[in-house]
Amino acid sequence: MTQTNDIILRTTTTLIAFILLGFSVYLFFAGHNAPGGGFIGGLMTAAAIILMYMAYGSKAMEKILPINFRFLIPVGLMVAAATGIGGMVFDAPFLTQTFAYFQLPILGKTELATALLFDLGVYLAVVGVTMTIILTIAYDRD
Numbered sequence: 001m002t003q004t005n006d007i008i009l010r011t012t013t014t015l016i017a018f019i020l021l022g023f024s025v026y027l028f029f030a031g032h033n034a035p036g037g038g039f040i041g042g043l044m045t046a047a048a049i050i051l052m053y054m055a056y057g058s059k060a061m062e063k064i065l066p067i068n069f070r071f072l073i074p075v076g077l078m079v080a081a082a083t084g085i086g087g088m089v090f091d092a093p094f095l096t097q098t099f100a101y102f103q104l105p106i107l108g109k110t111e112l113a114t115a116l117l118f119d120l121g122v123y124l125a126v127v128g129v130t131m132t133i134i135l136t137i138a139y140d141r142d
Helices: 007-030 038-056 058-064 069-089 114-139
Strands: 099-104 108-113
Touching (some): 007 038, 007 114, 038 058, 038 114, 069 114, 108 114
Antiparallel strands (some): 099 108
16 A cells, blocks of 8 residues: 655644644633633534644554543533532532632733633544544544
8 A cells, every 4th residue: 555645644644633622722711701612612622633633643642642532422421410509419410510719920910700611521522422433434444
């Protein structure tokens, strides 16, 4: 089998994946105050990872990113469920969120909300499901 010369694809993938990952982080953190959140942030992250799989191949990506994406699904679901149950511990309804302002060393006065933890669970679950589906389809040779 001959190897194709895909230097242009690999070079542009590096830049595009960096932009996609940066935008997914922005969408993730903007989610509880503006449009965005764990779902769309997870989809953007999965898109960047899939692009890298297409450009570099599965063997190289498994060395670079040795993650079992099927493991992310239950972890994300547990994090999301734990944040929902957390409100019940304080005698509030399921999925009640709260926030507070904290003085952080570099960022200064910053709002931290429990919605961010819920979004983290959704983010992990979406990345896990999306990558599992795409990689299962890609590896199916029949």
